[in-house]
Amino acid sequence: xxxxxxxxxxxxxxxxxxxxxxxxxxxxxxxxxxxxxxxxxxxxxxxxxxxxxxxxxxxxxxxxxxxxxxxxxxxxxxxxxxxxxxxxxxxxxxxxxxxxxxxxxxxxxxxxxxxxxxxxxxxxxxxxxxxxxxxxxxxxxxxxxxxxxxxxxxxxxxxxxxxxxxxxxxxxxxxxxxxxxxxxxxxxxxxxxxxxxxxxxxxxxxxxxxxxxxxxxxxxxxxxxxxxxxxxxxxxxxxxxxxxxxxxxxxxxxxxxxxxxxxxxxxxxxxxxxxxxxxxxxxxxxxxxxxxxxxxxxxxxxxxxxxxxxxxxxxxxxxxxxxxxxxxxxxxxxxxx
Ligand code: PEP
Ligand code: MN
Numbered sequence: 211x212x213x214x215x216x217x218x219x220x221x222x223x224x225x226x227x228x229x230x231x232x233x234x235x236x237x238x239x240x241x242x243x244x245x246x247x248x249x250x251x252x253x254x255x256x257x258x259x260x261x262x263x264x265x266x267x268x269x270x271x272x273x274x275x276x277x278x279x280x281x282x283x284x285x286x287x288x289x290x291x292x293x294x295x296x297x298x299x300x301x302x303x304x305x306x307x308x309x310x311x312x313x314x315x316x317x318x319x320x321x322x323x324x325x326x327x328x329x330x331x332x333x334x335x336x337x338x339x340x341x342x343x344x345x346x347x348x349x350x351x352x353x354x355x356x357x358x359x360x361x362x363x364x365x366x367x368x369x370x371x372x373x374x375x376x377x378x379x380x381x382x383x384x385x386x387x388x389x390x391x392x393x394x395x396x397x398x399x400x401x402x403x404x405x406x407x408x409x410x411x412x413x414x415x416x417x418x419x420x421x422x423x424x425x426x427x428x429x430x431x432x433x434x435x436x437x438x439x440x441x442x443x444x445x446x447x448x449x450x451x452x453x454x455x456x457x458x459x460x461x462x463x464x465x466x467x468x469x470x471x472x473x474x475x476x477x478x479x480x481x482x483x484x485x486x487x488x489x490x491x492x493x494x495x496x497x498x499x500x501x502x503x504x505x506x507x508x509x510x511x512x513x514x515x516x517x518x519x520x521x522x523x524x525x526x527x528x529x530x531x532x533x534x535x536x537x538x539x540x541x542x543x544x545x546x547x
Contacts, residue, residue, distance in 0.1 A: 211237075211252040211259060214271045224248060227269050235259050247271065257281045278472070280429045282436035283443070288474045294414045294442050296372050296390055300335045302414070302444050303476030307541045308505030310374050310391075310478070311530055312338035314520035315351065316358035321512060326365040328527035329510055333534045336391065337362065337371040338507055342378045343519060344397045351518045356385050363388045374416060374507070380407045390414070396421050396448055396483070399431050409438025416507075418446040418480070421459070425468055432475060445469055445477045446507065449484025458486025458523070461494055466501045478505035482523045488514065491525050492533045499541040506537065 215224060228239050228250065237254035252259065256277055264273045278284055293304035302308040311329040316322045316339040326337045341358025343351065354361065362373045372390035377383065380403065386392055391414045398404055399420035408415050415435055419428045432443045447466060449459025461484035469477045481494035495506050511517045511524035525533065 211256045211261075211264075212274045212276060213250040213252065213264060214273070215248040215250065215269050216271045217247050219248070219269045223269050227267060231259075255281075278429075279426070280433040280473075282441065283429050283432045283473045283475055285472060285474045290474060292441065292443075292474045292476060294444060294476060296414070298370060298372060300372055302478065303504045305545065307499060307503070307538065308336065308476075308478065309334040309534060309537075310336040310338050310505060310507040311510045312374075313340075313511045313517065314482075314509045314524065315340045315343055315518055316354050316361050317518050319361050319364060322361050322365045323368055325510055325512055325527065326369045326371055328512070329530055330369045330371055332527065332531040333538070334371065334530075336374050337365055337369065338374045338393075338509070339365075340376055340519070342376060342382060344376070344378055344395050345519070353519075359385050359389065366390075377404070377408075380404055383407065391416050391444070394418060394431075399423055399428065402431075402434055405431055405434035406438050409435040409440045411440055412442075413440075414442040414444060415440065416444045416446055416478075418448045419450065419462075419465070421451045423450070425465055425472070428469070429473055432473070443475050444505075445473065445475050446480055447477065447484070447503075448480035457484070457490065459484050461485065461497075463497055463501055466498060466503050470502055476504040477502075478507055479503045480507045482507070482509040482520070486520075486523045488523055488525050488529070491523070492529070492536065495533055495537050496540050499537045500544050502544070508533070 231239055237252045240251040242249045257279055261273050291303055294302040311334040312325055322339055339362050341353050343353035366373050374391040375389055376393040376395045393416040396418045435443050449461045452460040454460050466477050479498035481491045509524045510530045514521040514524040517524050
């Protein structure tokens with residue numbers, strides 16, 4: 211961290227500021243005294259140093275961070291890729307493409323079990339399905355809640371597919387015993403109390419990027435979970451809000467290689483929420499596999515036109531089957547280059 215001090219500060223004030231820095235943080239301070247200003251270079255662990263607090267000090271002209279503010283999620287301190295392995299052997303990260311598929315929402319036993327069987331046959335290793343749904347309108351279908359989680363468990367018992375489903379409130383955590391991967395949705399990416407609580411668990415957390423969050427904010431949210439002890443975090447790019455109206459969101463495809471460069475955590479893509487349009491799912495899934503995504507989470511519905519949520523972006527099991535073949539070909543080709 212570089213701190214530029216205001217010109218002509220009394221030496222005593224500068225000394226006491228430096229003493230405060232070395233006394234409060236695990237850092238060393240190098241000082242360069244120029245003709246017009248003094249510059250301090252903080253070396254060491256600056257993750258706990260609050261830039262805004264420094265900027266608010268009397269003697270400070272400006273401050274700039276040169277080291278990332280996240281540590282546990284940072285590839286610099288953990289060069290090898292993190293691979294998430296479930297008790298059943300399913301993996302996310304580590305050189306294979308993890309496919310998570312299922313409906314936006316669980317609607318009935320027949321629906322979730324039928325879709326689970328189809329997507330499994332096509333190569334999905336995980337079943338997705340929302341039981342608690344974050345809907346823009348309070349009058350829209352809110353999900354089957356506890357009953358939805360029970361139906362996911364039935365589908366898991368039938369197919370062996372681990373469950374990926376979203377949590378919206380810490381209060382619901384006791385219901386998530388049989389859930390294998392807990393999803394934190396885009397709207398909750400910065401629900402810090404929820405993140406901290408999930409950080410105390412020992413099961414994987416799928417963390418989606420917020421609707422208008424930067425890559426660094428996503429990594430800081432991962433850091434919240436990891437700082438509590440849970441290092442099994444999967445990052446998910448799911449499109450972000452831009453001025454474009456042709457698609458529901460704009461898929462930030464460059465986020466995939468950027469995240470993989472900055473972090474050792476596995477990165478997956480959700481082309482369904484990124485585009486909102488069923489015919490765009492396949493090309494975006496292919497693009498994601500080509501840029502190095504470790505997995506995909508895709509909405510699949512047996513009858514999209516009657517889906518209770520997100521029918522327009524849902525693909526059919528047959529479309530999913532054909533997508534998987536193409537995506538795997540691209541993934542294998544890119545990984546053999
Ligand atoms: C979902 O996956 O069902 C979902 C609501 O996604 P997001 O949080 O990315 O909008
Ligand atoms: Mn959805």
